Structure formats: structure tokens, C-alpha cells
Amino acid sequence: MAASQEIIEQLALIKTTIAEYNYQYYVLDNPSVPDAEYDRQMQALQAIEQQYPELLSDDSPSQKVGDMPLPEFEQVEHEVPMLSLDNAFDRESFLAFEKRMQDRIKNDSEISYSCEPKLDGLAVSLLYEKGKLVRGATRGDGRTGENITANVRTIKNIPLLLRGDDYPERLEVRGEVIMTRDGFIKLNKTQLEQDKKAFANPRNAAAGSLRQLDSRITAKRPLLFFSYSLGLVENEQYPLADSHSGRLKQLSEWGLPLSKELDVANGAEACLDYYQHIGEIRDSLNYDIDGVVFKADNIELQQQLGFVARAPRWAIAHKFPAQEEMTIVQDVEFQV
Ligand code: NAD
Numbered sequence: 001m002a003a004s005q006e007i008i009e010q011l012a013l014i015k016t017t018i019a020e021y022n023y024q025y026y027v028l029d030n031p032s033v034p035d036a037e038y039d040r041q042m043q044a045l046q047a048i049e050q051q052y053p054e055l056l057s058d059d060s061p062s063q064k065v066g067d068m069p070l071p072e073f074e075q076v077e078h079e080v081p082m083l084s085l086d087n088a089f090d091r092e093s094f095l096a097f098e099k100r101m102q103d104r105i106k107n108d109s110e111i112s113y114s115c116e117p118k119l120d121g122l123a124v125s126l127l128y129e130k131g132k133l134v135r136g137a138t139r140g141d142g143r144t145g146e147n148i149t150a151n152v153r154t155i156k157n158i159p160l161l162l163r164g165d166d167y168p169e170r171l172e173v174r175g176e177v178i179m180t181r182d183g184f185i186k187l188n189k190t191q192l193e194q195d196k197k198a199f200a201n202p203r204n205a206a207a208g209s210l211r212q213l214d215s216r217i218t219a220k221r222p223l224l225f226f227s228y229s230l231g232l233v234e235n236e237q238y239p240l241a242d243s244h245s246g247r248l249k250q251l252s253e254w255g256l257p258l259s260k261e262l263d264v265a266n267g268a269e270a271c272l273d274y275y276q277h278i279g280e281i282r283d284s285l286n287y288d289i290d291g292v293v294f295k296a297d298n299i300e301l302q303q304q305l306g307f308v309a310r311a312p313r314w315a316i317a318h319k320f321p322a323q324e325e326m327t328i329v330q331d332v333e334f335q336v
Helices: 005-027 035-051 091-105 181-193 202-210 215-219 244-253 267-284 299-305
Strands: 075-077 112-119 122-129 132-138 144-146 170-179 223-234 263-266 289-296 315-319
Touching: 005 035, 091 267, 091 299, 091 315, 112 223, 112 244, 112 267, 112 315, 122 202, 122 223, 170 181, 170 202, 181 202, 202 215, 202 223, 223 244, 244 299, 263 267, 267 289, 289 299
Parallel strands: none
Antiparallel strands: 075 144, 112 263, 112 289, 122 132, 122 170, 132 144, 170 223, 289 315
């Protein structure tokens, strides 16, 4: 059945709304609505596009990653695009993802997944040449990011030189920059004592801190980096592991920080156990997470499955139920 005029207008309205939310969140680091509201709009958009595939266009927010980089920064072209992740908001949609994976491999053996907390910060790419950190960049719109080298160099757990001498000549490490929870509380206290505006949440504070034009400000902020994947790899003198978890272990041997909560699980039930476990310890972590990420651990399987427009087919972010609405501290003005 062809889409009615009403559906077409509804779709246009949702697209404009999401584009505005994206601008506030990604460009200004100043979200205007809670993530739960954003996710509701995105799900409504995807439902219409699924029902009326003729209405799906390349410029739809459902096909896009992030937003344009800020013009104040030098631009960086990502040689390997930095994509996003598909989401599962409940057990059923996670199980549907797992079944699709299982159907694709066409055999009965359980799939191994790398299980990772979904860190709620900012995606960052670090480029090492001959073991030396030469560039740091934001994800931006996935193809073009912002050059933030001077800022990432101030983050204390990012090595400026890799350990050992057995690493690829060019190695791009991807991960998340987060602000610790206790650091965030202290920072807001200082901001208020100095009659400055407080930050809305650690994610905003991390994003705003990292996208400073003066790296001396970034240096004072309690930021940490955790690696979760490799991007560009060239001239491997040292063979890379054939599993994602094995490659993360290699990153750790080269001195890059990993989250302590990483694990590997076989099959859907073990993944759900991990989801529950991380949900239980979530409040005790010193950083915000908004779910867990499952990635097919076998690199060959990842390569076989490939990507769709904005996300890999071999991974899913299983989100925790929305903690609804934004952190609003009464009578406090927020800034980024
Ligand atoms: P996403 O949060 O849906 O998932 C992809 C991102 O997860 C990656 O780019 C990476 O930065 C991060 N990540 C954290 N841990 C990871 C791990 N272990 N492995 C791989 N990636 C990991 O990202 P997105 O596409 O940037 O944004 C969509 C989400 O952002 C929405 O669902 C919403 O929650 C939020 N958002 C909110 C607003 C708003 O106005 N409130 C606007 C835009 C986006």
C-alpha cells in the first residue's frame, strides 16, 4: 500500500526533529531532549521506513552517523569510516539479532561474542605511526572528523608511545573518551564555586572538554580513554589475532587501556547473562554506560557479514532501559 499524504508529512516532521536533535547533541554538545526521547523518534522513523521502503532516502537520519564536524577544527578524513551500532532495546530484539546471525552462518555451532560495556562518552580515533601517537580525531559524521591531537595528548591513560616494538607500522585504535563520575562531580562543584555553569552529564562534559580549542583546558578535565576496536592497520610486522577479543588483548600489550569488564560469551543465553551482570554492577562503575555491546568475535565472520549503511551487521548495542529524562539540577545553568 502506498504511503498516504499524512504519513509523508509525519515522516518529514520526524526527520526535521531528529536533524535538530542531532545538531544540538553532536555539534553543540548540548542535547535538547533526553536520549529516550531521541530513541523514540528514531524508532518511529525506522518503523515508517520499514513499512514504506520507497520513502527511505540516503539522507535520512536513520542512514547517517553523527553530524558534521565543527569548522573551528582542522578536518580529518577517516580512511576506514567510523560507523555507529544498531540497537536492541529489549530481550526480544537482541534475540532476533542473534537469530539473524545464527541463520547467516548456516551451521548449528554457537557464535562467540566479544562482550563489552557500552561506554557513554565520545568515539575517538588514535593513529599511531611507528609506535608514536601522531593524530587524534573525533568520529564526526563517520567519514570526516575533527583533528583533536593536542587534546587527546593530554589524556593521562593514552600512551604517546606504544610499548614494545612488535606492532603494525600504522595502527589506528578506536575507543571512547569518557569523564569519570567522581571527576564529573568535582568538576561541577568547581564550576559552581567559580560562578561558572555546571555540565548536564558526564557525556556532555567529556564531549565539551575534548572539543576545546585550548588544550590546557582539556588537560585539567578528568578524562579517560578505553579502546574497543582497530581501524586502519598497515604493514603488519606482527600478525594480528583472528578474533576481536584477541586483538583487544594485543592493544593492551601495546599499552592501550581496555575496560575491565570485557568478556567473551558463547551463544545468546551467555550474552543475556552478561547483560544482566553488567546491569547489576552498573551503578558501582566509575563511568556511565548505557548498555552493552556484543560483537561477533571471529574476524573472518565479521568480514563475511560486512556493514549496512551506518553500522556493522555483526554487532549490536543492547541498551539498558532508559533512565529517562535528563539530569536536571535545579536552578543550575548548564554549559558544554
Ligand atoms: P550509539 O550510542 O548508538 O552507538 C555507537 C557508539 O557507541 C560508537 O560510536 C561508540 O562511540 C560507542 N561505544 C561505546 N562503547 C562501545 C564499544 N564497546 N564498542 C563499540 N562502540 C562503542 O551512537 P550514536 O550513533 O552516536 O548515537 C545514537 C545515540 O546517541 C542515540 O541512541 C541516543 O542515545 C544518543 N543521542 C541523543 C541525542 C539527544 O538529543 N539526546 C541526539 C543524538 C544521539
